[in-house]
Amino acid sequence: MTIARRPIAVLGAVAALGLALTGCVAKSDVSAAGRLTVSSTADACSVSAATATSGTLAFDVNNKGDEVTEFYLLAEDGVRIVGEVENVAPGASRTLTVVAQPGKYFTVCKPGMLGAGVGRTAFAVSGEKVAETGGDAAQKQKALTQYASYVKDQVDQLLPAAKTFADAYRGGEDAAAKAQFSTVRAYYERIEPIAEQLGTLDPRLDFRELDAKAEGIDWTGFHRIEKDLWAPAAGAMNSDGTTPANLDWAPSTPAERATFADKLLADLQELYDHVHSDAFVKDLESKGIAGISNGSISLLDEVANGKITGEEDWWSGTDLSDFAANVEGSKMAFSVVREFAESKGAEGKKLVEQIDRGFSALEAELAVHGSLKDGFASYSTVTETQKRDLTDLLNALAEPLSKLTSTILG
Structure with a gap:
């Protein structure tokens, strides 16, 4: 039996939730120090740096593989999803923007959008805690996004x-x-x-x-x-x-x-x-x-x-x-x-x-x-x-x- 891949047409609502989690941050609002590049291939997920300072981070994901891929920033437990970018077609690039608090994380790519992913690597954020904005509604949307991402990943x-x-x-x-x-x-x-x-x-x-x-x-x-x-x-x-x-x-x-x-x-x-x-x-x-x-x-x-x-x-x-x-x-x-x-x-x-x-x-x-x-x-x-x-x-x-x-x- 062939396993069907995720239909691209239904990603819109999940992607919309992702915006609520990561925040609508324009590229111009992200400092040069907060920009990182990610190269995703069939068997690797290479991030340009393993550390960053707390605040707004932008991961520019470039898919150099042959399958549609995803990129995840995971919490210290390796399970909770802090942020993700999906549906990155071969040869295409997309950006994940997150407000990262000090702590330990993992980065991982998921070629084919199935399985446990490849290239899981430790990623550390130093600095001071960042005040989150957006009010109660934004926090609720963030919680929904995190749980939706967890269920989908499982x-x-x-x-x-x-x-x-x-x-x-x-x-x-x-x-x-x-x-x-x-x-x-x-x-x-x-x-x-x-x-x-x-x-x-x-x-x-x-x-x-x-x-x-x-x-x-x-x-x-x-x-x-x-x-x-x-x-x-x-x-x-x-x-x-x-x-x-x-x-x-x-x-x-x-x-x-x-x-x-x-x-x-x-x-x-x-x-x-x-x-x-x-x-x-x-x-x-x-x-x-x-x-x-x-x-x-x-x-x-x-x-x-x-x-x-x-x-x-x-x-x-x-x-x-x-x-x-x-x-x-x-x-x-x-x-x-x-x-x-x-x-x-x-x-x-x-x-x-x-x-x-x-x-x-x-x-x-x-x-x-x-x-x-x-x-x-x-x-x-x-x-x-x-x-x-x-x-x-x-x-x-x-x-x-x-x-x-x-x-x-x-």
């Missing part, structure tokens, strides 16, 4: 990773598919609430077997493939604890595997098309920053409703990877709106401090079991005491996080 990485995974599964390369399963799912789990807003898309992609049976729909998606890869042993029980998992079960034939693989990629293409459409941007704008805040809360609920019980990845035991990805996505959404909570005075600042402590404690406990980068232990190795510890930390974070939206709107 899906950009999800689609090619899923194709590699689906090809391995389709071809009977089970060891390779197993090794890729949790990584592919992490991209999806970080932004799952977006898929949940698209009617039957999330059920098609992420329903567990019993959920599909209860709803009377065909069982497809990640977990259907998971059961093929980790076929249940004789006498193994379903996640309800009563029904034998191998009852009326037979491994998929090669033809059936091809069908499930193609279906997974078609559904993920639908998600990709949505997050690169005008409709996605308009939906984010209609929900405002409360929608992002509620997304942060929703992702933590995902952990409580499946991952902590070990029912999500019943066959593979990769629940901790989904757990960590949900937490990462929740934290990202929170980081985008935290300044609005802090602006609500002493109570808002107190709430932010509580949420920060909650995330730190939960992340530290998860790190005992592994990481998304290096892999997690099977959920079957987590003791009941450790599950209780994770549950307690999850609840300790969920309580203040549940107040985030009301605080922001208050």
Whole structure:
């Protein structure tokens, strides 16, 4: 199955959001010291300097490759997108203008506008903090832009990773598919609430077997493939604890595997098309920053409703990877709106401090079991005491996080 590239025609709304983030700064307003050049090729992203002074910076991006490219300025965590310029055609140049605060960043290019990008390099900004202008409306638009960019980036990485995974599964390369399963799912789990807003898309992609049976729909998606890869042993029980998992079960034939693989990629293409459409941007704008805040809360609920019980990845035991990805996505959404909570005075600042402590404690406990980068232990190795510890930390974070939206709107 061929993965469709992002349609250029739908970039207008996202690009408009980008202007709100970077600011409408004329080239003449950027000092010579604040101008940098970027050369993007198929395998490199060369920036003329690795340091700059805080203030208005302009990155002049020249695409010397053969594919349409993008350029990103990422925050210190390598995930949050501070600014981006998209749709730079081969041989063309475009400029990203940002107001950069002191701190550590990364630069990266994305030839083909898919995948993790190339030439990721550290970039440092020194100097004094710069006062931001534009008022509350501009700050809200900035938050929406940052979150839209994050979601888009996760899906950009999800689609090619899923194709590699689906090809391995389709071809009977089970060891390779197993090794890729949790990584592919992490991209999806970080932004799952977006898929949940698209009617039957999330059920098609992420329903567990019993959920599909209860709803009377065909069982497809990640977990259907998971059961093929980790076929249940004789006498193994379903996640309800009563029904034998191998009852009326037979491994998929090669033809059936091809069908499930193609279906997974078609559904993920639908998600990709949505997050690169005008409709996605308009939906984010209609929900405002409360929608992002509620997304942060929703992702933590995902952990409580499946991952902590070990029912999500019943066959593979990769629940901790989904757990960590949900937490990462929740934290990202929170980081985008935290300044609005802090602006609500002493109570808002107190709430932010509580949420920060909650995330730190939960992340530290998860790190005992592994990481998304290096892999997690099977959920079957987590003791009941450790599950209780994770549950307690999850609840300790969920309580203040549940107040985030009301605080922001208050």
